[in-house]
Amino acid sequence: MDKTLKISKIKEGTVIDHIAAGKALKVLAILGVDESNSISIGIRVMSDKLAFKDVIKIENKFLEKIELDKIALIANEATISIIKNYEIIEKFNLDMPQTFKGIVKCGNQNCITNAGEPVKSEFKTVKTNPLTIKCIYCKKEMSDEEIINNV
Ligand SMILES: Nc1ncnc2c1ncn2[C@@H]1O[C@H](COP(=O)(O)OP(=O)(O)OP(=O)(O)O)[C@@H](O)[C@H]1O
Ligand SMILES: [Mg+2]
Ligand SMILES: [Zn+2]
Structure with missing residues (x-):
């Protein structure tokens, strides 16, 4: 039996990775999303860095400054990757605003x-x-x- 299940890559959008386990729904709640956004959420999935982490992948979503600041408040440890044509074109950690x-x-x-x-x-x-x-x-x-x- 094949014990892996892969989720599709996103073509254009944003991956919010390394969210502390259990915080993804709170992060999702502050993001503006609409019917153009396909969303995959992993809650308490295995990570290489932490024991468990949450991850959110959102098609056709590019975060605005206010959303980045809100994520910094909820999940400062998150890593943001911007995807264009299936590839990561930019990846960064969140600054904690003053x-x-x-x-x-x-x-x-x-x-x-x-x-x-x-x-x-x-x-x-x-x-x-x-x-x-x-x-x-x-x-x-x-x-x-x-x-x-x-x-
Ligand atoms: N096209 C894509 N669609 C969906 N997710 C993607 C796509 N490209 C990369 N990712 C995801 O973006 C995140 C960052 O990718 P990267 O290749 O930098 O991972 P990594 O090598 O595990 O890095 P890290 O050290 O940050 O864990 C991972 O969660 C990866 O699965
Ligand atoms: Mg990784
Ligand atoms: Zn006050």
């Missing part, structure tokens, strides 16, 4: 950014590993799960 504007909802309900005023949320990165960010308005610090649940 500021996040309008991307994370402040966890403080009394923050000015949650008051219905036209003030966009803005956070500064305090440290990485574990990632901690700080609201420039109310100074609330957020990390890990709290960030992921508010992206």
